[in-house]
Amino acid sequence: MAKLIRTDVPRTILSVILSLLAICCIMPFIIILSSSVSDEMTIIKEGFRIFPKDFSWTAYKLIFQYPEDLLRAYGVTIVITASGAVGGLLITSLVAYTLSRREFILRGPLNFYVFFTMLFNGGLVPYYILVANVYDLKGTLWALILPLMVNAWNVLIMRTFFVQIPEALIEAARIEGAGEYRIFFRIMIPLSTPVFATIGLFLVMSYWNDWFQALLFIDDRKQLPLQYLLYNVLRNAMEVANLSQVGGQTINAVMPTESLKMATVVLTVAPMTIVFLSIQRYFVRGITIGSVKG
Amino acid sequence: MKTTGTVNVMRQFKKNLPLTSMAFPGILFFLAFSYAPMFGVVIAFKDYKYDQGILGSEWIGLKNFDFLFSSGAAWTITRNTLFYNSLFIISGTIMAILLALLLNEVKKKWFRGVLQSSYLIPYFISWIVVSSFTYALFNAQNGLLNPILESFHLRPVDWYTDGTYWPLILVIISAWKGVGFNSIIYLAAILGISREYYEAAEIDGANKLRQIWYITLPHIKPLVIILTILAIGKIFYADFGLFYFLTGHSGLLQPVTDVIDTYVFRTLQVTGDVGMASAAGFYQSIVGFVLVILTNYIVRKMDNENALF
Numbered sequence: 001m002a003k004l005i006r007t008d009v010p011r012t013i014l015s016v017i018l019s020l021l022a023i024c025c026i027m028p029f030i031i032i033l034s035s036s037v038s039d040e041m042t043i044i045k046e047g048f049r050i051f052p053k054d055f056s057w058t059a060y061k062l063i064f065q066y067p068e069d070l071l072r073a074y075g076v077t078i079v080i081t082a083s084g085a086v087g088g089l090l091i092t093s094l095v096a097y098t099l100s101r102r103e104f105i106l107r108g109p110l111n112f113y114v115f116f117t118m119l120f121n122g123g124l125v126p127y128y129i130l131v132a133n134v135y136d137l138k139g140t141l142w143a144l145i146l147p148l149m150v151n152a153w154n155v156l157i158m159r160t161f162f163v164q165i166p167e168a169l170i171e172a173a174r175i176e177g178a179g180e181y182r183i184f185f186r187i188m189i190p191l192s193t194p195v196f197a198t199i200g201l202f203l204v205m206s207y208w209n210d211w212f213q214a215l216l217f218i219d220d221r222k223q224l225p226l227q228y229l230l231y232n233v234l235r236n237a238m239e240v241a242n243l244s245q246v247g248g249q250t251i252n253a254v255m256p257t258e259s260l261k262m263a264t265v266v267l268t269v270a271p272m273t274i275v276f277l278s279i280q281r282y283f284v285r286g287i288t289i290g291s292v293k294g
Numbered sequence: 295m296k297t298t299g300t301v302n303v304m305r306q307f308k309k310n311l312p313l314t315s316m317a318f319p320g321i322l323f324f325l326a327f328s329y330a331p332m333f334g335v336v337i338a339f340k341d342y343k344y345d346q347g348i349l350g351s352e353w354i355g356l357k358n359f360d361f362l363f364s365s366g367a368a369w370t371i372t373r374n375t376l377f378y379n380s381l382f383i384i385s386g387t388i389m390a391i392l393l394a395l396l397l398n399e400v401k402k403k404w405f406r407g408v409l410q411s412s413y414l415i416p417y418f419i420s421w422i423v424v425s426s427f428t429y430a431l432f433n434a435q436n437g438l439l440n441p442i443l444e445s446f447h448l449r450p451v452d453w454y455t456d457g458t459y460w461p462l463i464l465v466i467i468s469a470w471k472g473v474g475f476n477s478i479i480y481l482a483a484i485l486g487i488s489r490e491y492y493e494a495a496e497i498d499g500a501n502k503l504r505q506i507w508y509i510t511l512p513h514i515k516p517l518v519i520i521l522t523i524l525a526i527g528k529i530f531y532a533d534f535g536l537f538y539f540l541t542g543h544s545g546l547l548q549p550v551t552d553v554i555d556t557y558v559f560r561t562l563q564v565t566g567d568v569g570m571a572s573a574a575g576f577y578q579s580i581v582g583f584v585l586v587i588l589t590n591y592i593v594r595k596m597d598n599e600n601a602l603f
Contacts (some may be wrong), residue, residue, distance in 0.1 A: 104313045121332065
């Protein structure tokens with residue numbers, strides 16, 4: 001009995017500490033969600049809170065009254081995310097597969113070729129000039145899609161995963177007369193769900209969250225992705241708030257800026273969160289396998 | 295002799311052709327988006343004009359660097375970048391390992407899964423979204439933080455003009471966003487350690503802390519070293535979004551929050567000074583590269599097995 005208590009107390013403390021940390025990670029999302037359905041005046045008078053006090057859909061109603069900007073931004077983001085993630089997965093996995101094949105004659109040099117890009121890069125200015133002026137992608141969606149498609153880190157994680165697939169499987173397929181492409185698409189891909197889910201999630205995340213490419217290359221507001229739209233909403237709201245402060249009055253009851261901002265945040269974050277929660281099971285596994293042995 | 299050589303080469307070529315063709319799109323990608331910009335660093339030594347292009351612009355030697363280093367900005371941004379990144383590396387690594395060790399003690403699988411997912415969620419949102427959280431905390435009108443300070447009879451702070459607390463704020467937020475992900479990597483390494491070591495230690499009467507010190511930590515040491523080398527290689531690269539959005543690009547905070555990346559971006563996009571921006575970028579690339587080579591060299595001297603290359 002004494003022993004049971006002695007071992008259980010630290011364990012309970014541990015659980016409490018870890019749960020508190022988890023709450024710290026989730027709390028901002030709850031506050032944002034709650035603020036987005038709160039009455040603007042209540043937010044101004046009493047600040048943000050965890051549970052909405054005076055429930056109100058005003059912010060969402062306002063957004064969906066003129067949904068063109070939001071829907072267009074959703075469209076842009078979905079197009080770049082889908083095409084970028086699919087293309088990125090294909091190119092990354094193909095190059096990673098060749099790096100996992102011991103008999104491939106270019107394996108050594110190619111490994112270095114990929115790895116070196118992690119050590120040295122040309123920096124923002126040459127990159128900007130190349131993409132904008134030489135490749136002439138400025139003002140096109142290609143500028144949002146292409147640069148993020150492949151990176152060395154993803155290639156190395158995938159390679160590490162492929163290396164662990166027993167070579168006997170590839171040998172057997174070769175004896176059956178299967179070519180490299182057939183082996184890759186029929187054997188490697190079906191056996192690699194966790195790592196495809198992981199890299200896929202990384203790619204979806206980097207496209208969904210991207211604003212930097214848009215900041216550099218997009219001027220036309222019809223081509224702005226979701227994150228950039230959010231940035232504009234936040235910035236405008238900040239300016240409105242500052243203006244009203246300068247004017248000596250804190251009342252801007254006409255424009256529900258705070259709840260409007262928060263509602264936009266919710267609409268931006270929600271799809272990504274849903275994607276994450278639905279494939280995080282694979283994700284932890286993929287990261288685990290890909291990174292430890294690498 | 296010569297003919298068999300050619301035949302061999304032909305056979306090798308044929309044999310490797312399918313794999314080479316598979317690697318081709320990736321090779322092309324890195325050529326276009328990684329290697330071409332590497333050669334573009336010559337812009338730093340040129341008086342770049344958009345109409346003359348990279349090759350056509352006039353060479354001006356080190357003039358761009360003269361401007362950069364005499365402006366005084368070089369010192370501020372170097373200091374800030376190194377200061378913050380060192381803080382992030384040290385605090386981030388310690389917190390991630392600590393969290394992984396704690397998570398390792400959670401035996402209920404579902405509970406560990408729920409915790410891990412919660413810690414990961416911040417990793418998946420953009421800095422713009424994070425900046426909306428911090429704005430809700432810090433803004434002067436209805437921020438959450440100042441009323442709390444007031445209730446403890448402390449003076450409210452004008453967060454977006456007063457730089458005093460920003461180092462602490464940035465470290466906390468950076469940890470909040472990244473620690474979940476890094477702890478997964480460490481936890482994976484810890485879970486990979488054979489149970490036998492711990493069983494043997496228990497028979498010898500070693501308590502939990504001693505087990506961690508003598509078994510767990512030595513086993514994850516190689517991983518810590520690899521991740522640290524990679525992090526030091528990037529120590530000259532700041533997380534642009536963190537420094538750009540969270541500070542609301544307030545000019546008053548710049549002395550404490552301006553880093554190389556924000557400086558390059560501002561110089562390029564706002565001032566339009568390609569020369570100065572590319573000089574700062576070149577400086578960043580070269581020093582970053584030297585640092586990663588140096589760190590790896592030192593690690594190899596100390597302990598050959600753990601070096602990255």
